[in-house]
Amino acid sequence: MAQDAPTGPIQRVEVTGSSIKRASAETASPVQVITAQDMAKSGKGTVAEYLQTLTADGAGSLPTGFGNGFAAGSTAISLRGLGATSTLVLLNGRRMAPFARADDGQKSFTDLSTIPMEAVERIEVLKDGASSTYGADAIAGVVNIILRKDFTGLIAKGTIGQSKYKDGEMAKGSLTWGKGNLEADGYNVLVNAEYYTNNELKNKDRANRGWIGHGDLRPYGYAMDTQFASGYLAGSNNTGASPTGSIRNPANNTYVSLPGCAALSKTANSDPQGGCLWHHDQFRSMQPQVDGLNLYTRVSKKLGEDLQVYGEVGYSKRDTSFTLIPGEITRTYAGPPTAANPTGVTNWGSGAGTTMQLAANHPQNPYGVPVRVRYSAFDVGPSERSVNNEFNRFVVGLKGAAMGWDFDTSYVHSESKLDLLYSNMLNLRVVKDALGNPASQYFPYYIGEQAGKNPASLYAAMVRTATSHSTTQLDIVDFKASRELFQLPGGAMGLAVGGEHRREKLDNPSLSGTEDGSINSSYVAAKGEEKISAVFLEVAAPVLKSVELSAALRYDKYTNFSSTTPKLGAKWTPLKTFALRGTYSEGFRAPGAAEASASSRSTGTATTRDPVRCPGGTPAAGGGSATDCSVSLAAVKVGNPNLKPETSKGMTLGMVWDPLNDTSLSVDLWKIKRSDEINPLPYNEAAALPTAVRADNNLVVGGVAIPNTGTILISNAPYRNSSFTEIKGVDLDIKQKFRLGDFGRANLGLTWTYIDSWIRAESATVKYQYAGTHGNCDTSNCAGTPKQKISFVAGWDWQDLNLTLTTNYRSKMKNVQFEGELCASKFANGTPAPNAECTLGSFTATDLSVRYNLSKNFQLFGSINNLFDKVAPLDPLTYGGMSYNPMDASGAIGRYFKAGARYQF
Secondary structure (H helix, E strand, C coil): CCEECCCCCCCCECCCCCCCCECCCCCCCCEEEEEHHHHHHHCCCCHHHHHCCCCCECCCCECCCCCCCCCCCCCECCECCCCHHHEEEEECCECCCCCCCCECCCECCCCHHHCCHHHEEEEEEECCCCHHHHCCCCCCEEEEEEECCCEEEEEEEEEEEEECCCCCCEEEEEEEEEECCCCCCCEEEEEEEEEEEECCEEHHHHCCCCCCCCCCCHHHCECCCCCCCCCEEECCCCCCCCCCCEEECCCCCCEEECCCHHHCCCEEEECCCCCEEEEHHHCCEEECEEEEEEEEEEEEEEEECCEEEEEEEEEEEEEEEEEEEECEECCCCCCCCCCCCCCCCCCCCCCCCCCCEECCCCCCCCCCCCEEEEEECCCCCEEEEEEEEEEEEEEEEEEEEECCEEEEEEEEEEEEEEEEEEEEEEEHHHHHHHHHCCCCCCCCCCCHHHHHHCCHHHHHHHEEEEEEEEEEEEEEEEEEEEEEEEEECCEEEEEEEEEEEEEEEEEECCCCCCCCCCECCCCEEEEEEEEEEEEEEEEEEEEECCEEEEEEEEEEECCCCEEEEEEEEEEEEEECCEEEEEEEEEEEECCCHHHHCCCCEEEEEEEECCCCCCHHHCCCCCCCCHHHHCEEEEEEEECCCCCCCEEEEEEEEEEEEEEECCEEEEEEEEEEEEECCEEECCHHHHCCCCCCEECCCCCEECCEECCCCCCEEEEEEEEEECCEEEEEEEEEEEEEEEECHHHCEEEEEEEEEEEEEEEEECCCCCEEECCCECCCCCCHHHCCCCCEEEEEEEEEEECCEEEEEEEEEECCEECCCCCCCCCCCEECCCCECCHHHCEECCEEEEEEEEEEECCCCEEEEEEEECCCCCCCCCCCCCCCCCCCCHHHHHHHHCCEEEEEEEEEC
């Protein structure tokens, strides 16, 4: 029969956030411990799924279903909503290579999808800064995922699942094998293998689930174009792309929809202005197709009574496929700088001589002169994105005890390889010729209702595939040692010292075709290498039996800067059942290669006021217009080698109280200020720089053309250290056990996080309050910052049966991007929604998990996610989900059933 190999009584333990072994796991810092049993009882299928239910997780977290993002195909956690870059994720206490594509083209993070859930022993979540122990990124906290280290036997486990709509199927199987008792036999070998698959769900698969997946929100009182993600747009007098196509009337510069609404098989009612409404997000994936494999092996060998050598090998392969909208002919694109083109811009979407135009003699052009055209190529069909990520990790180490010291040293190599494949993409060079060049062999390209006239040879030339191969590498050599120094009134003083040297490499080329603007996708590329050396020191001083003081200091040396980060802690235990604790910590985040490399470029689109053609909000004389006061442009974020690191200061103050043997309570106040944040120059400021690219329609004053005053096409915005963020709140954790005699035992647990304030400041006077609002929408997927998140767990164990009910709640949010802003949505009559009615409702999801032991070796289990089939509240502002918030994804998918079995040999 399989069993965990006995390790004997644990005298001292090392807790995340400290390098000193101690008898008590309670330190001055708040640490949430999640066991493998906790995760199994939750019904969640992956480590990421579980961690994203934590009340401390916030905006900037990356869910599996977010296919629109730069880092699609990955998952990440964002403690305190400070973004995945400010949460350090460790595996067995050590770093992993980050995902091979920066989120938002800027932010480096650790992908949680690579973690084998069945190999996890526990997860420790440090809700406190820890740069003094671990270095960069540990600003909001640390998630330390600790895998099994000593196991004998064989466990086989399988799970299948399906939604109540009989779709979204999943299957997962795992084997865990171990041999050798480390204490008795002197060795242990552990192997875990895990395979999983999840079927794709599309927005259209939930067309009958209220507003889920819909862009036309008029039935619910909103305007037809209120959806932030542009699910429906009017084709008439609108600069967006539509499946009929729209062209610009040269007489008044307004866009007019081409005929063809009746020919579209999937349209809403006609637009009263003469165009039509269309739903391009019908194609999008709500949940991608995912197929993955995780392997983990650990070998431990005793070399003597006090010496052990160990090795770990991890491998993960994950293939994720998303369906996206058809290619659009609307945008500007930018590539890297060249000798002939020092601004790094190749522009196929805007500007004199380079716009997408219908030729004067194009059969669908009624004006007799070349005209601008915008079009969503429904005739080509949806584009698709495949994300194939391979992750490997190798560790070899030696640990033991000598001359009063406990030591651990290791070498780590970790690598992430990412292959992107975008299929059914538009080749804009061919499209441009086919629309606007009568001499082209592909002319004319018929659009909209006349697309059926196009020959197959045109599509063969016009459609292409784009690929890229990116890698990140991480190599670490580390050493740490701890010991007791001398006795103090409260016990032995502890000391820990250590150091590490690591090398980080990133090579992230952009998609093929984006380097010359020939495909309709953004150019995103970065390359760089950094070497870091660090040393650290930590002391723990029990100055009295009831008082322990702690201090830590770390020095990190980078190529262009260095950082010294301290941390102080205190814990007072006046009663055996009651303690007060508090910490002060400083931290930092180093600029990543995507931010600091001079060759780094990340392009996208933006809307801003042109400071040249619309100064102060008034169109300039000589040719400025209202369009210049809100102009769409290509926005290029440019790397800056002169960046400083982001820095932080954090404080916690709390109490731990066990009033009864089966009752525990902890309350912790926390506050974090992150300064010198790395952000690109604002678009309007970048538009005023000489590096901005403009059309040749310069302003003309007094008959004289003013150079470099044409319509803004592209802004080049370097990263800079600018704003700061200051947040504060409180965490509450309550646990209660009940002994029910013949009826078994029960337990209750409640975790509550309240965000009192979440302020981002662009300057000393310009500040934005995001607590309780839908912002900050600069972070991935615009999920928002609810003031309250609650997780409640109720469990009952009776004989061989376990029932667990888990309820997760988030509070309502104002449908504004920051406090004081007008409502972000409009009513159906076109008037702004008043702030009193501008609210995204709260959401509560309840999951039920059941486990039954048929024998000592055989267990059956099942779960129902979203037990009461709650529908996610309507959310018109987010772009992470179609009319629903990504935090509420279970309410979009609907009730979901899982069943499985586990057998121990």
